[in-house]
Amino acid sequence: MRIGGVPVRADASWFIILALLTWSFWTRFNLSYPAGTALVIAVAAAALFSLSVIAHEIAHALEARHRGVPVGGITMYLFGGATEVYSDEVTRPGDEFALTAVGPWTSIVLAAAFGLIAYLGQRLGVQWVSDLFGELGWLNLLLAIFNLLPGAPLDGGRILTAIVWRVTGNRWKAVRVAARAGRVLGGLVLALGVLELFAGGFAGGLWLALIGWFLIQAAVAEEYQANLREGLAGATVGQLVAVPPMVTPDTPLSAVTGDQFYRDHHLESLLVGDGQGPSGVLTMEDIRGLPAGTRAQTAGAAARPIAGLPSVDVDHPVLPLISTIAKGPVVVTRDGTVVGVLTAPELISAARRARDLNRPPARARGRFA
Numbered sequence: 001m002r003i004g005g006v007p008v009r010a011d012a013s014w015f016i017i018l019a020l021l022t023w024s025f026w027t028r029f030n031l032s033y034p035a036g037t038a039l040v041i042a043v044a045a046a047a048l049f050s051l052s053v054i055a056h057e058i059a060h061a062l063e064a065r066h067r068g069v070p071v072g073g074i075t076m077y078l079f080g081g082a083t084e085v086y087s088d089e090v091t092r093p094g095d096e097f098a099l100t101a102v103g104p105w106t107s108i109v110l111a112a113a114f115g116l117i118a119y120l121g122q123r124l125g126v127q128w129v130s131d132l133f134g135e136l137g138w139l140n141l142l143l144a145i146f147n148l149l150p151g152a153p154l155d156g157g158r159i160l161t162a163i164v165w166r167v168t169g170n171r172w173k174a175v176r177v178a179a180r181a182g183r184v185l186g187g188l189v190l191a192l193g194v195l196e197l198f199a200g201g202f203a204g205g206l207w208l209a210l211i212g213w214f215l216i217q218a219a220v221a222e223e224y225q226a227n228l229r230e231g232l233a234g235a236t237v238g239q240l241v242a243v244p245p246m247v248t249p250d251t252p253l254s255a256v257t258g259d260q261f262y263r264d265h266h267l268e269s270l271l272v273g274d275g276q277g278p279s280g281v282l283t284m285e286d287i288r289g290l291p292a293g294t295r296a297q298t299a300g301a302a303a304r305p306i307a308g309l310p311s312v313d314v315d316h317p318v319l320p321l322i323s324t325i326a327k328g329p330v331v332v333t334r335d336g337t338v339v340g341v342l343t344a345p346e347l348i349s350a351a352r353r354a355r356d357l358n359r360p361p362a363r364a365r366g367r368f369a
């Protein structure tokens, strides 16, 4: 579905959470209501809580768009909601701060509003209203507090990024600081989950441990992305692109996957074409992915048609292209003529080389017994 023009998708894992959430509300309300009534309140609570999470994400998305940052969409999944924001287009720490902080802020406003409804229900003597909205108020407050913990990928981590970015002027350093904080935070949550497991709280402990593990993974990925982007900052496509050799469409794949070919070229891609110029692109990644039996094919049959691939000019900066190249090869042109192909492995090795050159010499470390 679409809300305010932002596509909202639900992953299958979201429905597992929805069922668990309904069940946990039901066991809670079952203590003070007849089973049927308890089920109705539980379903309403689960639905309203889902809408609260979506409201939190929509707030991120709308604020991002308001600041000119494109938004891919919102996905509801196992750990709640995620808004895909094209963060390469965030150019100011103030924007990062604003589009992040609006999420927890929305949850806090919802917590206050639900708390007020619960209070009014209590005053008017409508117990189920007071119970239902009281629960929703606390959950939204909890959501805001958890999200404000200062470690990437949580909102608190992005706020930390914005602050360090603003103070140091170095965005990638700021992302690394928040990512490391996220790793520590994930470790703590994981440890807490394990402790709870041993204390006999099986479901709660397992859930915490899973969240901790997820946080660590996501933080490690963010640090990797920051390093990659730092290595590529300022580079143009033309500085990274290598001109691949061109083979004719009837060349057997076995000829281009042979050892001799690798020794000669050390390239990640090939152009396929004839006298008319290149018509296709063959990446080593594509070739490696082919089932063993199909290697007898020709290069022409296995190649991706060049017309279907995104293309950029040699003077284009590399940074905004990272997410495109991660999905597949990009054709590089000069004045409309194909000069080469850029693939993900080439980006990664270029970033690594640049970072090795930039890195200060390691300080000698003494060993103390």
Ligand SMILES: [Zn+2]
Residues within 6 Å of the ligand: 056, 057, 060, 103, 104, 147, 155
């Ligand atoms: Zn958020």
